[in-house]
Amino acid sequence: MNPSPAAAVPAGGGEGVVDRGLETELLEAALASGANVVLEGPPGTGKSTLLREVAQHRSTTFVLVEGNAELTPARIVGQFDPAQVLTVGYDPEVFVDGPLLTAMREGGLFYVEELNRVPEETLNTLLAVMSEREIRVPRLGVVSAAPGFSVVAAMNPYDAVGTARVSGAIYDRTCRIVMGYQTAEAEEAITASRAPVPSPDWTRRAVSMIRASRDHPDLRVGASVRGAIDLAGILHQLTARRGVKAEDWYAGRDAARVALSGRVRVEESSPRTAEEVVEELYVTAFGPEPSDDDADRDEQDPSDGGAPPQPGGPGEA
Template identity: 65%
Template structure:
């Protein structure tokens, strides 16, 4: 998705993020999965030449895992002395003036979130038995969240938004997503027209009436890759209708989230979308043609 320090289709967000960080702000990147949030921040961090610390937000991210801890074995021998403290990612970022990136911040427990709020407010962290750690110049916190994911998440408090700047990131254009898929192809380039149809299929998952959350561009990347391998194993082109359908079912059925009111399976919905882009199954179409009256086939 990126190259030479840039991210395809994210020039505007890149500029905004760099300006916000240069101004001393902490930032929340908000958008669906697969929109390049992590890729964008890594590109920006590389351009700033500062340490980069990644934290995965989940229910197991306790304050101790974020901040660090005293080595229990060393405590017995030496007591609570600074040199036996094992720095966590937050303390590492504070000491080095680095970028701390917290993925899925809306999955972080409230007590851990309160630690981050304090650091953003005060620019320092008080650690029991260790003392106060002040943020070195350059320290910034960037968090990411998917506003459409309601499972296992919590509503982000106003205290977080009050201490951060927010950059909204929606899906990129169809042309940009096609370029991203092309960059990720592992084999010889596939037919560009077929690739564009794959991207169109994935984009339609985001607007289907029965789908609550559609697939990101990762679905298109996997679909193209799986179709290429299936084509080789079956001795047919990757663009074969049945190869494409099987690849679509594998790549997309687990990525889409159906509405609770939907009575169909994800596989049925994906097949409907696939036929809408690539047409009906060739064998079925041939049978229908064979039943037509003479002269109308």
């Protein structure tokens, strides 16, 4: 048998949700009313984290599936164990529940990531479930959802690659909560809580660089706060390996190239590479490449054990 595409995930990812008070209130109200919900927004805006927090608060089973072209109806509903069928026939006892039936039987939340990547045939399987709270499975019968069950989906409306149009029938059965990027202060708090940042000033600069990527004229897609988190983690490891200061300019530039060049998407009409744009963003946030005079001042800094600067010399402020 193929492995299940999802399993019950413990509610509450332990990450916490920052600056999402309104969205949390709206989601809790919608689920309490029995509605199905679509969380719509770009990657890195905390859709999964928000839902885990709400599921934890409700003490509800949280079952996740990732939307892709391979997500067939059988993979979400379940199937009879072929080996057992040969022995005992289509006995309900040998039916292996898929993630959808697991959530239905336990009154949990069935969460579909990347809703617009799910094949239409699979989405159609959810129609009766979303409206009638039951599903008819061949040779098994009707399975009704326990109280508390809801379907929640997430989608990125800005990514058209590998996606399909979600039918009006699905939208008619869901409520929609839009989740945009959080404030700069919230993204700074998220970065500092998830990664070994060198200092609050570094965090502010890193987040400003990430946010600037979303409006850069050469980029059609910018980076989410995950870019700042990875940037901090890579910088921490890189400076330790090189034996340089935690805020070393060159280590930061190299870490930025690694953390961001694969996340951003350059406009097809732009002659520039992703690395070139990332370096421009880095220079804007952290300043230009240090000059030889800057290096001399660092070497003479008394805090580093060097000779104190002479009055009127290059080390004097």
